[in-house]
Amino acid sequence: MQHTHDPQAAPLPGWSTPDRDFPGVQAHPPGELSRGAVLDVGLKCPHSCAFCYYSYYDGGPGQFTGVRKASMRPTSECLDIVRAIAGNGLTHLDITGGEPTVHPGLPQIVAEAAAKGLAVRCITLGQYLMRVREGHRLLDTLLENGLTDILFSLHAADATAFQETCGGSLDAVLSAMDALDSRGFQYACNTVIMERNRRDLPRIARLAVSRGVYAINFIAFNAYHAWRGQEQAAALEAPYTKIRPFLEEAVAILDAGGVAVNIRYVPLCAFPALARHVVGVLGVAYDPFEWRNRCLNHDKPAAYCAEPLPIPDSGIRPVYAFTRLEATSLDGSALCGMRGAQFKLFPAQCAGCPARGACDGVDPVYLSRHGAGEFAPLQEAVQGPLLASRLRYGPPFLVKTRPTADMRGAMAACLAKSNSEVR
Template identity: 20%
Template sequence: MKRLELHISYKCPNSCSFCSEGDQLKKFKGAFVSKESVLNNLKRFARRGFNHLTLTGGEPTLHPDFFEIIRFASLLKYRTYVSSNGGLFSRQSFCSKVIPYLDEVSFSLHGDNARLHDSLTNNPGSFLKLRKAFANIKKRKGKLFVFVNIVATLRNLPYLKDTIEFAADSVSAKQVLISAVAPEGAGKDNFLSLAVPLREMSKHLSSLVDASCRKNMQIRFFGIPMCTLGNFCGFSNDAYWSPRTTVELWRNLGREFLKVTKSYKPVRNRIKVHKCLRCALRNICGGVFSEYVERFGAGEVIPFNHG
């Protein structure tokens, strides 16, 4: 599968404390990539054999031509994945219109209640809309494969298991991704106050995997070294990650353009410290975030032995 990731929107009602796109959203505040550019890129990459499309942002569903984009992607035989905060999916009319053209949706969910979720999105009412979205999706999802992405922070760490169970019960999600705080945008600004120490994360792994298995959900962990996952290293997203091409707005020397980036491994802002060189999983694991090593050191990184 050849993956194309298009950043089509730089507008979002949420202002998540860990938003990795925070700097981009400030730089291109409220901007949308033109429909013409999006459709031209869809055609261009389809001719090159790309067949999986990720639409992201910002909030991609806010793009004024979102429906035309996904309908055109369907005509080009893309498998279409949308990353969303769920806001527009809270409207039944929106769901009825777009779901037939979508294959996969990943919803951002960061708590099992409004107090917790809204405190991290900094958008009162965002949880209520997401809960309505879940109800709408559950009624009519059909072939739609539903993912849930939970960013693990010091604030929601004790409630991750409850959040997984909520996702399974509310929207029948098939896969949950537990993401470490990525040190980009707001995530970098708030890294020290939000990032979960690796040894703390390791204490919760068993209960999280158990909860997902009981609910018949796949679970993956992003941005967490495989050595931290230990016996659960098989659930690392690094082991399932596939190369992709990203197209996003960029600005350089006063000029705005669409930048194309090819990513072959899940190593963005991640490094391997010296002792990683003797790890049996060094060719699969993406390493540890460089910001984490700068802030907390590499003492928690313990290589897997070859034996």
């Protein structure tokens, strides 16, 4: 595998040994490539998330027909991938789907990952964790088998909105969180930001702080994959300026509560006051929980699925390289460049932006719908594909390696240090 040390890597600001102060908390050196991996157990899923990127995945008119009919990867193949991931020197594993808790082999897969020394996290909507299977509650079985962490999907803060957004029960999630809280097991959340929940972001933040959430990833809905060209996508996607006040309030609540915040897949100037939280496709390989190997290759052998993808010394994969472009976008905005083959576009004002080297640019569909008026040069220094302020923001670089690690305590201590250094 590629050597993972980046020459810009530095110890966590002011704190090199969190594992001594907070057992089970490791500091990932900011600027160093992630050593995280993913096992995708198959796309089968009983849920109905409005934003699902596997919507229409079978090519038919039913949004969820594809994920209902999808198969699960056999347990034996999953175990082979887990062993290959561990053999490649990766240190922590996300298990995802579809919905991985409906995979019958999940307890065995978790046990194998733990036995191989991987910190193992399950990504779930949390609907089946409290269900009893063969006389045992699934959550208890997974914890007994060595599960280190859980990443819940939390897209709403009240039962009705949760049900309308994903077809599930918020009570089921909160029951699982209660059970984890009683054991001192902390966990993280993903929240997809959509038009329907942007005003609720502060409520979601308060709910997270009131539970054992130690990190939250706010993921802006982008019209990727099957959503390209779908008119329904327009109703899901909110303009950044309309998200901004609610997201700023949510982040202030989470900062005060000692919860790490990541904001994914937006231009760096989308939320200027929150720039240290923003990571796009360029910087994501440096976030310690992110995946270095391939996902969604159900027909490929274990060695292919477990192989870490190479990242060049520049930190930017050729597929995301910047190229100058003299053209106009569909909305008539003048452009100055693009990443990849128009994967993202740069409006004219980006030409003089000091942060451009670390910025994804603007999604072409977003630009055609909302125009370029929201974007303005960000006066921030860049180191490789990351903002310098991101590298100084400590909490996202703390990694959970034991089930009962006090991540919140470590986050709060680290955040206090990070904030004192920028004053």
